[in-house]
Amino acid sequence: MESVTLTYPDGDRRLTALDAVSLRVAAGELAAIVGPSGSGKSSLLAVAATLLRPDEGRVIVAGEDTARLGARARTALRRERVGIVFQQSNLLPSLTALEQLLVVEDLRGRGARRVRAARGRAAELLESVGLDGPVQRRRPHQLSGGERQRVNIARALFGGPSVLLVDEPTSALDHERGERIVELLAEVTRRHRTATVLVTHDHGLLGRADRVLSMADGRLAPPPHRPEARER
Numbered sequence: 001m002e003s004v005t006l007t008y009p010d011g012d013r014r015l016t017a018l019d020a021v022s023l024r025v026a027a028g029e030l031a032a033i034v035g036p037s038g039s040g041k042s043s044l045l046a047v048a049a050t051l052l053r054p055d056e057g058r059v060i061v062a063g064e065d066t067a068r069l070g071a072r073a074r075t076a077l078r079r080e081r082v083g084i085v086f087q088q089s090n091l092l093p094s095l096t097a098l099e100q101l102l103v104v105e106d107l108r109g110r111g112a113r114r115v116r117a118a119r120g121r122a123a124e125l126l127e128s129v130g131l132d133g134p135v136q137r138r139r140p141h142q143l144s145g146g147e148r149q150r151v152n153i154a155r156a157l158f159g160g161p162s163v164l165l166v167d168e169p170t171s172a173l174d175h176e177r178g179e180r181i182v183e184l185l186a187e188v189t190r191r192h193r194t195a196t197v198l199v200t201h202d203h204g205l206l207g208r209a210d211r212v213l214s215m216a217d218g219r220l221a222p223p224p225h226r227p228e229a230r231e232r
């Protein structure tokens with residue numbers, strides 16, 4: 001993101017949610033963003049995901065300047081290049097863990113044979129995030145909060161994204177489970193070479209990030225006290 005400004009309508013005026021924000025995240029890098037409620041963290045992710053267009057500035061995803069793309073091309077870029085893990089697990093209640101990944105394949109119109117071929121890949125991916133055989137056949141209500149978040153992460157990775165955007169992945173988890181999810185995110189970032197942006201309130205979880213930035217009033221800055229960075 002280069003000098004990105006985003007405003008929302010606010011009565012007669014406009015509220016500046018992002019104020020000339022620049023952020024460059026490399027493949028295989030985990031950047032964490034901390035900041036108080038309302039500081040603009042979710043807005044930053046929405047712009048990075050190309051879900052919102054900025055008023056000013058450029059958003060470049062995997063080398064592609066998204067401002068140049070029409071709506072369809074932008075949707076395609078998002079689908080193919082961007083993985084998103086939301087704050088709340090938004091899994092489909094009637095589908096098993098494995099099917100949560102495959103339904104995306106279905107929606108992409110790839111046909112039944114491709115879906116069958118994708119099953120093995122989905123199962124492997126779930127295993128790699130710590131969900132093995134029997135757990136893969138459970139539905140969301142039969143999974144723990146941590147397991148649901150693992151399914152979300154696997155689903156976000158399934159399309160082989162360049163960019164992984166993660167919004168408060170630990171808000172529904174206790175500290176220990178939260179830590180394990182952040183560890184997992186660090187691990188998948190290396191393994192899948194994603195440029196990962198993780199937004200969190202929780203300063204305790206930042207030890208695994210390569211870089212920590214703080215957000216205040218729509219501006220991004222390195223935090224005054226930098227938590228110990230992970231050895232690479």
Ligand SMILES: Nc1ncnc2c1ncn2[C@@H]1O[C@H](COP(=O)(O)OP(=O)(O)OP(=O)(O)O)[C@@H](O)[C@H]1O
Nearest residue numbers: 008009015017035036037038039040041042043044
């Ligand atoms: N759709 C919207 N319309 C108008 N204002 C909005 C909209 N979405 C967010 N805002 C405002 O923009 C600012 C930034 O909001 P944002 O959700 O990005 O913050 P955040 O840091 O993610 O907060 P939280 O940690 O509470 O999720 C806030 O002042 C918020 O009230």
